[in-house]
Amino acid sequence: MTSWVPAEFTAALPEIFVALAAMALLLIGAFRGDSQTRTSGWFAVAVLIVAGGLVAGTAASPGSAFGGMFVADAFARFTKILVLTGTALAVILSISYIEREDMARFEYPVLFLFATVGMMMMISANDLIALYVGLELQSLALYVAAAFRRDSLRSSEAGLKYFVLGALASGMLLYGASLVYGFAGTTSFAGIAKSLGANPGNIGALVGLVFIMAGLAFKISAVPFHMWTPDVYEGAPTSVTAFFAVAPKVAALSLFVRVLVGPFGSIVAQWQQIIVAIAILSMVLGAFAAIKQTNIKRLMAYSSIGNVGYMLVGLAAGTEAGVRGMLIYLAIYLAMTVGTFACILAMRVHGRAVEGLDDLKGLGRNRPALALVLAVFMFSMAGIPPLAGFFGKYFVFLAAVQAGMFALAVIGVLASVVAAFYYLRIVKIMYFDEPADAFDRLPGREVGVVMTVTGLFIALFLIIPGPMLHAAAVAAKSLFPG
Secondary structure, eight states, X not given: OOTTSOHHHHTTHHHHHHHHHHHHHHHHHHHHGGGGHHHHHHHHHHHHHHHHHHHHHGGGSOEEETTTTEEEOHXXXXXXHHHHHHHHHHHHHHHHHHHHTTOOOTHHHHHHHHHHHHHHHHHHBOBHHHHHHHHHHHHXXXXXXXXXXXXXXXXXXXXXXXXXXXXXXXXXXXXXXXXXXXXXXOOBHXXXXXXXXXXXXXXXXXXXXXXXXXXXXXXTTOTTSOTTHHHHHHHSOHHHHHHHHHHHHHHHHHHHHHHHHTTTGGGHHHHHHHHHHHHHHHHHHHHHHGGGOOBHHHHHHHHHHHHHHHHXXXXXXXXXXXXXXXXXXXXXHHHHHHHHHHHHHTOEETTEEOOBGGGGTTHHHHSHHHHHHHHHXXXXXXXXXXXXXXXXXXXXXXXXHHTTOHHHHHHXXXXXXXXXXXXXXXXXXXXXXXXXXXXXXXXXXXXXXXXXXXXXXXXXXXXSOHHHHHHHHHHHHHHOOO
């Protein structure tokens, strides 16, 4: 399939394709202006679909590129397809939104594509330098996207907060990488693993790892590096928030797994306790802080923090089963979150977007179909069987129990019970409170399609879970070849 591509670049063909397409779209936009924003959006979706096909095609020829700094394996394929899916769905949701909100500018889908290139590089990083380059390419595009609505004070504030705190996190990560390089003598993941295998008590490298973990914890909005999340989620345009909540989170969590299981896999006992602490703090804060929220985007921000905690439970186990459970949770989380944000984008009354929980009053009578879909997502996030969200939590908690981490699993279950309160409160508001103003009709056919597809995935996951479970198992196994 790729005989016309130099062997060195075959593994990185999807990234090269997306980067070239993004630059072509940028040039087209510069010449044709903002009048073709809808066309540009659908072109970006087509690019992401083709890139997904190229990623799947690398299964026949897995390997590395750029002197071993870039690796294409089953783990990278699985998570890249999740990133491409999340980005494509976010672009589809934004096509009608940016037209209604007077944000139609050709740069919008270009930023998403450049961020996606960075995310794919992060996932395949096999060297600290490649890791940092991918991370910064993603971050620079996201800083601009957060502040995309230039005439909005909240959007500008969100972009500035994300930029300042993101720069601090990047500095911490870069300092940690320099320490690891100084004490291990290499930036290669394989070289670091070899160095730590020979000298597992290398204190300098361990300190460097702590700084790297702090930088990555910011990118996944894990406690105590979560402070940016509620403000950015609330202030950024809703379609941008939907993107923030899925694709970058998948990429950063995947990078977290690759860094800890790969070069630092021989010192799992040292980093495991940090992951356990971060997971517990994230689950607890995500459960309790969301209870008082009245803005649904801020509530989703705290929900996202809690979900990161649950996924880190799988990583904390430090086993193949734990990584498998985390990957399954990531896929289910992506569908739940995109579907929920599709519902949020549909929340318009008299032509204006609304974000308050009180605006959902009586939705079950005013818009029964929308209320039903949103209820499915809320029940799934609460972990109620037989919806997909239950299985996501089941697999990560099972991995923790199998690893002997009973206290962590119990805390996770209790936090999930607390979090169920605010998810079920939304259902109660929709079906049992006195009706408020009825929502307008769906603001675009695309929103309805995304809601339907993701809702069916969540509701019917129990019927055909096999392909997803098998793909996650193959992806996890590639990180544990022994």
